[in-house]
Amino acid sequence: MRPADGMRRMFREAELGVRPEADERVLNDVLEAHQRSDTKRASTRRIGRKAMRNPITKLAIAAVVTVACIVGLFMWKGTGSGVALADVLSRIQQVSVYMYQMTMSTTGPVIDDEPLEQEIHGTVLMSQDLGMKMTMEVDTGMSIPGHPGATAHEMYMLPQQGKMVTVMPALKKYTEIEFDDTEFQEQQKENNDPRAMVEQILQCGYTSLGRSTIDGVEVEGFQTTDPNYQGGMMDRVDIKIWVDVKTQLPVRSEMDMQMQMGGEMHMHMVIHDFQWDVSVDASEFEPVIPDDYTALGDGPMKMPAINEETAIEGLRLCADRFATYPEKLDMMTLISLVTESGIADDLDDELLSANDENLTPEERTRNTEERVKEMRERLDKEISESVKEIMDVMMPIQAIGTFYMTLDAEGKNPAYYGETVTPADTDQVLMRWKVSDTEYRVIFGSLHVETVTADVLAELEAALPKVRAIEDTAK
Amino acid sequence: MVEDTLLVLGFKRGRREALRRIYAKYRTDMLKLAVVLAGDANMAEDIVHDVFVKFAQSADRIKVTGSLKNYLATSVINRVRNHRRDTGRHGEKALAEATLPTSAPRSPEQWATLSEQLTLLAEALGQLPYEQREAVCLHMQTGLTLRQVASAQKASVNTVKGRYRYGMEKLRSMLNNEVEQCDPQTA
Numbered sequence: 001m002r003p004a005d006g007m008r009r010m011f012r013e014a015e016l017g018v019r020p021e022a023d024e025r026v027l028n029d030v031l032e033a034h035q036r037s038d039t040k041r042a043s044t045r046r047i048g049r050k051a052m053r054n055p056i057t058k059l060a061i062a063a064v065v066t067v068a069c070i071v072g073l074f075m076w077k078g079t080g081s082g083v084a085l086a087d088v089l090s091r092i093q094q095v096s097v098y099m100y101q102m103t104m105s106t107t108g109p110v111i112d113d114e115p116l117e118q119e120i121h122g123t124v125l126m127s128q129d130l131g132m133k134m135t136m137e138v139d140t141g142m143s144i145p146g147h148p149g150a151t152a153h154e155m156y157m158l159p160q161q162g163k164m165v166t167v168m169p170a171l172k173k174y175t176e177i178e179f180d181d182t183e184f185q186e187q188q189k190e191n192n193d194p195r196a197m198v199e200q201i202l203q204c205g206y207t208s209l210g211r212s213t214i215d216g217v218e219v220e221g222f223q224t225t226d227p228n229y230q231g232g233m234m235d236r237v238d239i240k241i242w243v244d245v246k247t248q249l250p251v252r253s254e255m256d257m258q259m260q261m262g263g264e265m266h267m268h269m270v271i272h273d274f275q276w277d278v279s280v281d282a283s284e285f286e287p288v289i290p291d292d293y294t295a296l297g298d299g300p301m302k303m304p305a306i307n308e309e310t311a312i313e314g315l316r317l318c319a320d321r322f323a324t325y326p327e328k329l330d331m332m333t334l335i336s337l338v339t340e341s342g343i344a345d346d347l348d349d350e351l352l353s354a355n356d357e358n359l360t361p362e363e364r365t366r367n368t369e370e371r372v373k374e375m376r377e378r379l380d381k382e383i384s385e386s387v388k389e390i391m392d393v394m395m396p397i398q399a400i401g402t403f404y405m406t407l408d409a410e411g412k413n414p415a416y417y418g419e420t421v422t423p424a425d426t427d428q429v430l431m432r433w434k435v436s437d438t439e440y441r442v443i444f445g446s447l448h449v450e451t452v453t454a455d456v457l458a459e460l461e462a463a464l465p466k467v468r469a470i471e472d473t474a475k
Numbered sequence: 476m477v478e479d480t481l482l483v484l485g486f487k488r489g490r491r492e493a494l495r496r497i498y499a500k501y502r503t504d505m506l507k508l509a510v511v512l513a514g515d516a517n518m519a520e521d522i523v524h525d526v527f528v529k530f531a532q533s534a535d536r537i538k539v540t541g542s543l544k545n546y547l548a549t550s551v552i553n554r555v556r557n558h559r560r561d562t563g564r565h566g567e568k569a570l571a572e573a574t575l576p577t578s579a580p581r582s583p584e585q586w587a588t589l590s591e592q593l594t595l596l597a598e599a600l601g602q603l604p605y606e607q608r609e610a611v612c613l614h615m616q617t618g619l620t621l622r623q624v625a626s627a628q629k630a631s632v633n634t635v636k637g638r639y640r641y642g643m644e645k646l647r648s649m650l651n652n653e654v655e656q657c658d659p660q661t662a
Contacts, residue, residue: 007643007647007650008615010592011511011596011615013592014507014592014595015590016589017590018506018587019585019587021584022585023502026524026586029527031491031494031495033529034491037531
């Protein structure tokens with residue numbers, strides 16, 4: 001035996017015991033410290049702006065981003081006018097059912113300055129009467145044990161039922177978002193992709209790209225790089241659409257949009273392979289939800305109506321939860337506010353670090369099966385809870401952005417000053433929009449609302465710090 | 476490793492039972508480490524008490540991607556060092572002065588009970604220069620490799636090897652009989 005072995009044995013066999021009473025006292029001190037800390041943490045995390053690094057949270061956010069983008073697109077309310085492209089819009093509206101393929105890539109520092117690279121491939125079926133069905137493959141580029149990087153989703157917009165249903169087979173989950181009935185019907189009439197796209201282009205300055213051929217079809221292209229596209233929320237846009245010169249129906253469209261959000265975020269969407277006047281059975285639009293799938297949350301989520309009251313409710317939720325207002329009202333800033341706020345941030349890196357890939361062969365043999373099963377169940381639960389928690393906050397906040405975009409589309413000259421106005425700035429103008437030729441509606445930092453004359457508004461805005469507001473400079 | 480990871484997971488999610496189990500699993504090891512490092516049972520109790528209280532408050536910050544035991548042990552080591560710095564005990568006691576509190580009678584209110592062997596070991600370690608004592612304890616008690624000890628002591632591996640070798644030689648000379656009794660081949 002080596003000399004060190006004898007010493008090692010002595011270290012091992014030198015015993016230390018604890019007295020139960022004293023041990024209980026120390027344990028109580030430890031547990032009390034934990035409880036105090038836990039209480040403090042619960043109160044501070046509501047206003048803390050913590051970074052998220054957790055892949056589970058990212059996956060949940062990626063799902064929310066997908067839903068939010070599509071809901072945002074759907075809820076867009078435009079007021080079209082124009083010339084050549086107006087004929088295209090009119091022509092699309094005559095088609096009762098059509099299909100197209102969609103590919104959307106999103107790259108950029110969406111979360112925690114780390115790139116989110118999400119790719120969606122989808123088939124979209126549109127019906128004037130029945131709504132929209134989108135079958136899509138979402139690849140977040142993230143690998144989480146037990147969950148493939150790419151997951152299939154089915155999304156249904158069902159105007160007759162006033163709801164949107166998303167089915168996620170990989171998670172055996174589904175979501176239901178209910179819309180205000182009348183608003184849903186109104187939006188449904190006016191806004192279906194690619195009609196929304198044509199309609200938005202019509203509101204912007206656009207140019208003809210001339211004639212060319214795509215897949216043997218003679219087309220004419222139109223392009224807009226007008227920053228006011230989508231309410232001026234993007235730093236740079238480049239939208240192109242090619243239309244069949246004979247049928248006046250779209251053949252292909254491409255959208256490139258960039259915005260700054262801590263870094264440059266880029267969205268690229270291609271819509272192609274249109275099929276017009278497709279025959280369809282109503283059952284195609286009935287969501288198929290297997291019995292063993294469960295709903296995210298306790299029941300259907302409610303998408304608030306888009307109006308002044310719900311926008312204020314969204315702002316109030318921001319003030320209460322984050323002690324601030326969103327700096328801007330674009331979708332990604334709003335998503336960023338939610339994701340950086342610490343919501344769903346108590347998910348644990350350790351859960352992932354203890355997955356089966358990290359186990360030693362010995363540990364794997366000993367207890368992996370049961371542990372991994374338990375952990376995967378927990379993982380599923382974590383993702384579901386995260387999506388629900390984020391959506392509960394996201395939808396009211398998204399209502400603010402949609403309200404702003406609606407005002408902008410209606411030519412009501414909105415402006416928003418969230419970069420400098422906080423809940424403490426009770427008498428400062430947080431947001432305003434035109435209600436008549438001489439009057440403006442104003443939401444103040446305290447969230448009270450007044451209608452003021454243009455002269456009064458000018459005085460109020462002169463008192464604001466000189467920073468860039470989100471304002472439609474074209475108005 | 477998996478159990479510790481799940482315990483930390485539960486702890487971070489606010490589960491008291493997880494913290495209770497972490498405490499039950501490691502408090503004896505940490506007390507023992509503190510005793511052999513500090514050479515003072517009362518001080519060791521205070522240090523380990525503080526380590527667990529601090530740990531209980533750190534659910535937001537802790538990221539145990541490595542070893543929970545090493546995390547707690549590092550906390551103990553740092554507190555022993557801080558305590559030594561705060562009380563100005565940089566100088567080493569002469570052998571003649573060595574009347575270490577580990578050998579003092581323990582009252583019923585006190586937390587730890589030390590076996591005779593641990594008392595002897597702590598007293599012998601207490602007579603080593605602190606760097607040597609720490610090198611020996613981190614390797615023998617906590618199971619760190621000498622390279623890890625070098626990292627913990629911010630010293631070269633050769634320096635740590637020297638500290639460990641000298642420390643072990645002195646320990647053996649002081650505890651020769653005890654070491655032999657622990658050796659089944661000589662007992």
